[in-house]
Amino acid sequence: MLKSSFREYWPACPCSLDIYSSAIRGAESCVCPMLEPNLTSQQFGSVRCFDADQEIFLQGQLADVFFKVLDGTVRGCRYFSDGKRQVDRFYRSGDIFGFEIDGAYPFTAEAVNPCALTVISAREVRQMAAIDQHLAWQLMSNAMTGMRRAVNHATVLSRRNAVQKVAAFLIEWAGDGDGGNSILLPMTHSDVADYLNLTVETISRSIAKLEQEGLIRLQSPKRINIVNFDALEALI
Amino acid sequence: MLKSSFREYWPACPCSLDIYSSAIRGAESCVCPMLEPNLTSQQFGSVRCFDADQEIFLQGQLADVFFKVLDGTVRGCRYFSDGKRQVDRFYRSGDIFGFEIDGAYPFTAEAVNPCALTVISAREVRQMAAIDQHLAWQLMSNAMTGMRRAVNHATVLSRRNAVQKVAAFLIEWAGDGDGGNSILLPMTHSDVADYLNLTVETISRSIAKLEQEGLIRLQSPKRINIVNFDALEALI
DNA sequence: CGCATCATTGAAGCACATCAAGGCCTGTGG
DNA sequence: CCACAGGCCTTGATGTGCTTCAATGATGCG
Known part of the structure; x- marks a missing residue:
């Protein structure tokens, strides 16, 4: 029923x-x-x-x-x-x-x-x-939000350089860790690469660059601390 | 009323x-x-x-x-x-x-x-x-179609090279001329460049390349004849 | 005809891909 | 507990496709 x-x-x-x-x-x-x-x-x-x-x-x-x-x-x-x-x-x-x-x-x-x-x-x-009607509205809203997301992603893919793409990705996932500025990425760098249309090598180099610049800190390849959130956002 | x-x-x-x-x-x-x-x-x-x-x-x-x-x-x-x-x-x-x-x-x-x-x-x-209900369905359908379009465009933007992008664009506009394989583009190369995330120079060079390969023929910069539609599609 | 916009062509530079090699985790079995 | 294997990640060297910069050639409109 x-x-x-x-x-x-x-x-x-x-x-x-x-x-x-x-x-x-x-x-x-x-x-x-x-x-x-x-x-x-x-x-x-x-x-x-x-x-x-x-x-x-x-x-x-x-x-x-x-x-x-x-x-x-x-x-x-x-x-x-x-x-x-x-x-x-x-x-x-x-x-x-x-x-x-x-x-x-x-x-x-x-x-x-x-x-x-x-x-x-x-x-x-x-x-x-x-x-x-309420359900129809939710489905509609879901479709519209999905479209905005797709258009936004198209922008990131086409207009941003490698470091900006990775920065945008980290911001997208910020707050998903154990609170604060700790991010625990569930996916491999290969997944990220295919999402951002980069290679795993470039992902690695971009993350290294962000760490060198003091914007993030790596606890492990998948666990990342955002040290300077504002500077990270300013990149994009 | x-x-x-x-x-x-x-x-x-x-x-x-x-x-x-x-x-x-x-x-x-x-x-x-x-x-x-x-x-x-x-x-x-x-x-x-x-x-x-x-x-x-x-x-x-x-x-x-x-x-x-x-x-x-x-x-x-x-x-x-x-x-x-x-x-x-x-x-x-x-x-x-x-x-x-x-x-x-x-x-x-x-x-x-x-x-x-x-x-x-x-x-x-x-x-x-x-x-x-029918109207709601149409709106929903419009949103879903728009999303698929956006996702597809993201693919073109991120995975295709310059010539492929231009080829995909021409195919998208094929049949919009006076019938047959003649295309009359209403927009400037600058519009196309900002749509495909290329420069006007690259648009020009890609079109020239497609013409050299005998796939299209230019009557004027905005009026293009598709000579070999299948070969154009095969590029993508 | 003259001007502005648009389009084409060439030369040089750069960001990212590709190729290659080595290091680091993590699980597994002795 | 250690040794090993197989992903996964990192780092370096080289190549290339597109951009950028620059200049010239078309096109159209007042």
Whole structure:
């Protein structure tokens, strides 16, 4: 039984990833106890967990369900005929991805690290959006925000130099660590490179440059402290 | 008096630009005789004409109205503090631009050549979308299509070399001339350069290269014949 | 016809890619 | 606990595609 309004499902599921730690081994589907305990995977409101680097859906597949990130990080990417990869976007807690007007997913989604996702039926949501004005508004808002993001990313990709790209990326992820100015990047430099259209070498050199200039400090390759946030922003 | 459904206004206004030729001198507002003859400019369903290079709206202005292109070409662009300009998109007949969920226009719109636009009240459309499912769907679809476009453009900007960018641009505009493989570009090379993130020199050199290879033929800088469409597509 | 804008062509420089090699983590098994 | 293996990251040397700077050639409009 579906609830009368999708809004009743919409608030972020309060589950944290550790609830599902036993299910993370190999994408077993599991049900979010905060939602409908008798729903199974692929149904409205259920939750699925994915291992690091596991494929969530492939570009071109029928977009019958979409997802909301509860925990973890997802990358949306496309592979080209020459084997190269473009990472269009990273999705984090609260982000929605895979919702299409109809047809197929225009990109491939993969888990960056172990993550938990709400699985939502596209058909049912489309039906509900027809009668639920608030839901329709949220979907619309999500699409518009996504477009602004894409246009903004196009700007970063085309107008910024390597150091500026990396600085913009770090600012985008600031506050995602354990509070303050500590960043814990879930993805590899290779992911970042394909997101910023740079090589791993240039990522490394740009980070080194930012550290030499005293704007950041590296605790480890993936754990970065922002020392001078304002100066970092001023670069862009 | 508004009609009961926006759909009654929605189909492309059949007016062609020459109906307004007398009004094109200096953006006098004029009313589309096919719609509401007693509506004035800035009202629902009215039509406004703009001269070449004339500003339609500025980035940051309140997005109280949006537009549908009846005839001509519009560029959506942003200006940076260093004086540089990025052209995010060109809008052509049938395209909708300037519709925002709320708030301000995120880009500046300017007429590339003399053009006629339907002016639509954002507030009224938002109200109608609440009760008109079909309209809401169209708006949603427009936003989703725009996002795919932006993501695709980001790919072209970041992954293609100069010749590929120009080839992709020509293909995008193919069929816009007087039929067949003749293209009549309404914009200058400078516009194209800011759209593809290249310099005018590189645009010129890339076009010259495509002509040397026998893929296109130049009748004039803005009128281009595609000689070998398949080979042009194969470049990308 | 004259001027302004736009387009073309050439020469030099630079930012990032590519190629290459070495170092550093992290997990695994003895 | 140590040794090893395989990613992943870092650093250096070289190459190149596009920009920048500069100058000339077209085009169109008053």
